[in-house]
Amino acid sequence: MAYPSKHYGLRSNGALRVVLVLLAIFFVGYIVGSGLFSKGSSNAASCSCDCDCSQELKLIWTVEFINNSYPDCGKNNPEMGEEMQKNAVDLISDEIELQRRVANEILEQTRTLVTTARSTSSQYQIEAQKCSAHTQTCEEGRERAEAGLVEERKLTALWEQRALELGWREYNLRGL
Incomplete structure (x- = not known):
């Protein structure tokens, strides 16, 4: 081990995780709580009513809650203020x-x-296609050249045989 466990004070891995979890819970509670309390204090004068809301309205209530959670957000920006005043149907249709x-x-x-x-x-x-055509043309040319070479070798062999029959010797060329 490069670092023995005695160098970590308070078992820092576990302590750090606990502190981060508590901090995250605190922030979530603060954000959600401030939205709930600000909405509750602004509606304290209005009467409460018991109503049976359908499941479809839960989404609308959630969007309205988000809209009303931060009422001062963007109050100096006219476009932002206009967006914050839209109702849930307008927001969903815009989305x-x-x-x-x-x-x-x-x-x-x-x-x-x-x-x-x-x-x-x-x-x-x-x-x-062009490449194939050129390759085919080259192949045909190679085949013609090969056939011509075979013909030339046959003709050369014939001329050598005639020369040998007429007494031509290879050393005659060297002697000249």
Whole structure:
């Protein structure tokens, strides 16, 4: 071990985790509690009523709670103030509209990429066809050259045989 456990005061790994968990719980409690207490104090004058709310209204209540949790947030910014005053239906419809726009932009980008890919693929296919045609032409030329070389060797062998029959000797060339 590079660092023995006696160098860690108070078993620091466990103590640090406990402190961080307590700190996180404190912050969550503070944020949620301040929102609840500020809403409770502003509505103290109004009467309480018992109502049977359906499950659909829970989402709306949550959005309204978030809207009313920080009433002073953005009060100097007119755009932010206008956003904070919207009701839940407007917020949800704005969110749906934003998601629709984002989806359309992504779809358009995808279409552009597919078109570009098709164009590039077509160009590569044309180049591959050209390359195949040139390779075939070269192969045909090589085959013709090989056939011509075989013919030349046959003709050379025939001329050598005739020369030998007529008395030509290899040393005659060296002697000249």
